[in-house]
Amino acid sequence: MTPQVDALYRCYWHLVAHRSEVAEPGAWLRLDWAFGDLLVFNDDGEIGAFDNVCPHRGARFFVGDHGVGPMLCPYHGWRYGGGALKPALAKSFDPEVLAAQTIGRYRTAWCGDFLFVGVEPEQDLADQLGGAAVQLETVSRLITRRRDFHALPFECDWRVAVENALETYHVNLIHGETLASLAMVEKSLVVDGPNLTWEGEVTDKRTLRGLSALGRYFDAAEAYQGYWTIHVFPFAMISSTFGYSYAVQTYFPARDARRTHFCTRLLDGRVRPGAERAVEAFLDSSAEMNRRIFEEDRQICERVSPAYDLEKPQRAFARSEERLRLLHERLSAMKNPLS
Ligand code: FES
Ligand SMILES: [Fe+2]
Structure with a gap:
């Protein structure tokens, strides 16, 4: 380590x-x-x-x-x-x-x-979470049960995996048939110390119509009506679309620096009483989609060369990689954390 x-x-x-x-x-x-x-x-x-x-x-x-x-x-x-x-x-x-x-x-x-x-x-x-604590607490109360648990080792440095999760720049190329269908456009980025919350608007009209229509089955009015994600520094992320379900990811670095113990879980949001049967297939397909998205991420992360220097000073960041830049900045600032 x-x-x-x-x-x-x-x-x-x-x-x-x-x-x-x-x-x-x-x-x-x-x-x-x-x-x-x-x-x-x-x-x-x-x-x-x-x-x-x-x-x-x-x-x-x-x-x-x-x-x-x-x-x-x-x-x-x-x-x-x-x-x-x-x-x-x-x-x-x-x-x-x-x-x-x-x-x-x-x-x-x-x-x-x-x-x-x-x-x-x-x-x-509470001090570590700062302003992020309020929304984490709110979100935690909107979750009812676990639907899927998928541990999937990534053969890459943990930073490669988290950096991947922190930017939308790769979405069209890597998730062309999955996440890209949301056609997300950044709405807001909130920095709470090391924790980063990002909200994206779903702009694909067809997808948006479909997702909005599901609203009648869920008790998710408190959730963001779009794509919401938070990086809970350093090793966890949560994301959700409309609060119907929540994907919780952990990216624990392995002892071997070239490996990340990745795990994704899909947790159900609050379903209105009586609508459980109606949303079952949708939530199952969300779990399947979630696995597929992270399989796509795993493959591209493993393609990143271990020879690429994650700490090099002149890294190029697209606008849609701002969270990645912030993480890079934070980790660079603590290069010698024990000294
Ligand atoms: S009882 Fe656990 S190892 Fe012996
Ligand atoms: Fe991705």
Whole structure:
């Protein structure tokens, strides 16, 4: 890990889940990040973030992406529950040594229904989010459930993947059959410290008509009536079209600088009572479209040469790459974050 990535991991809070994903006792989800796997687990109503590693001999508690079940190690039967580690055949161990066994845990904090995890965060979550906290909280309340979870490693530097997500310059060439159909035109860019919110107007008349017509099925009046996206610095993004669904992306840098642990989730917005059946096919197709868009992004990101210098001073930025420029500026300013 580079010193910069290490500092970003340690000093910032990271958005990792929505409350609805781990709402029931025993619900869990697993994300890859540079410290192994991060486990978000609902321990009898207490939602915590753990290393997915049993302290006995290191077996992983859970494999897969998400599920519901006890945090039980399949190797020798140690379990975690009610805030305590419960070794199998505890009497057969030296009690002092046993008492010293712990599961790695991370700090957690909430912004509305969004869960953030911290390693050694430098500030409170509210301070880190600044003005972005209000809209994040609002958006978090408009989300009802997870529809899709798709972990997809990108074989590229995390900055390549995030830079790609921060500009619309590539949309026509890379997403000609998907995202380009919105014919987005920038409406606003709001800078809240390191967090960037961008709103785009949907200008394709046919697409706009179709999307507007769906409005009667959703309770999304509070959502932006267009394309809205926020970069929650450093490793997360959320985007939505009309608030019908929300795509949440995490871009955790891997230990190997040429790899990014990317994950996209599609979360449903609020559907009006009785309209659930009517929107099912639309939301399923949104999930499919979301996967397709990120597959397109993955392919072009992996085409970026590792020899390209992401820190070179004279990088050219189109107007539609302003957010990318701001990220570049911020990362350049913290080139030696540990010094
Ligand atoms: S490795 Fe988990 S119980 Fe032994
Ligand atoms: Fe893209």
